[in-house]
Amino acid sequence: MTRCAVFGMGSWGTAFSVVLAEAGCDVVMWGRRPEQADAINARHENEEYLPGIALPVGIEATTDPAKAAEGAEFVVLAVPSQTLRGNLTAWAPMLSDDAILVSLMKGVELGTANRMSEVIREVAGVPEGRIAVVSGPNLAMEIAQRQPAASVVACTDEEVARRLQEACHTSYFRPYTNTDVVGCELGGAVKNVIALAVGMADGMGMGDNTKATLITRGLAETARLGAAMGADAHTFAGLAGLGDLVATCTSPLSRNRTFGEKIGRGTPIEEAVRDSRQIAEGFKSCESVQMLARRYGVEMPITDVVVSIMHGGKPPTVGMALLSRSAKPER
């Protein structure tokens, strides 16, 4: 039986554990809080993050990272992006020499603008062929409810992607392989920034034309950045690009869209941050995405506006100025 360690007992770490277990893997989840691990082991439910969802009884929860990592062929990382470096530094010595490290995270590191796979490579010192990414339209609660969805498992080593595909393929979760890790990671991280913009438009009472415009132009600026960074353009038309962008920008389950909506309704940023129990990755990653855009000389007007509102003290109304920019060809 394939052994998997899942680091992170939040909504996606837990939902993906369900997928792995129902695909036939032996899963041990790691989390920080003993009371949460005990409750999962006793009641087979993660009441805090996925209330009402029955977890397969074989899933074990622990607060001991060495126990979770022991013998794991796949080490799945599902902690907030900005905490990965610190956490993985502690866990790396416990991992098997040939373990495949799998990122579920959709963020870009602040300060370095590193993608999560780059942080993993740097901290764990593993070659890129042993680092995989899972990304797609995968709102955790819907997956946990076993609603059908597809996703992308990306690795530069196609055979590793194929092994991971097999490890997480169930009747309701259909993973496609891809070798474009850069494109899949950018699609996952930038869509959170665009979802903040769409949420703000929603909160301000804008209709579907405005939101469709932001989604479409958001995809255009994501693809521009991707092209500059060597990603495959097809990725952005796929599940990890358009698919995830649409799911996140339109779903009431999305933390990023919901966070943006609050800001659009006039909630002060500090209050919205204080009230968020779960992470809206785009709030921090928008600055790292902007850093990448500047590094690669790419214009990302929606990202710029989101940064100016989230971190520059500008009101959400400046977002509408986007649409009054000078007329130009659609590219």
Ligand SMILES: NC(=O)c1ccc[n+]([C@@H]2O[C@H](COP(=O)([O-])OP(=O)(O)OC[C@H]3O[C@@H](n4cnc5c(N)ncnc54)[C@H](O)[C@@H]3O)[C@@H](O)[C@H]2O)c1
């Ligand atoms: N929830 C989804 O629908 C979904 C889907 C796909 C991808 N993702 C991505 O997966 C990643 C994890 O998201 P999530 O939804 O599971 O988040 P979450 O907020 O539900 O859970 C985060 C988990 O990390 C733990 N955590 C917080 N700070 C920590 C720290 N400093 N060290 C260690 N653990 C810490 C929390 O206790 C919690 O268990 C994010 O990058 C997110 O963008 C989420």
Ligand SMILES: O=P(O)(O)OC[C@H](O)CO
């Ligand atoms: O809740 P969000 O906004 O973090 O988005 C969740 C997933 O990334 C959707 O695929």
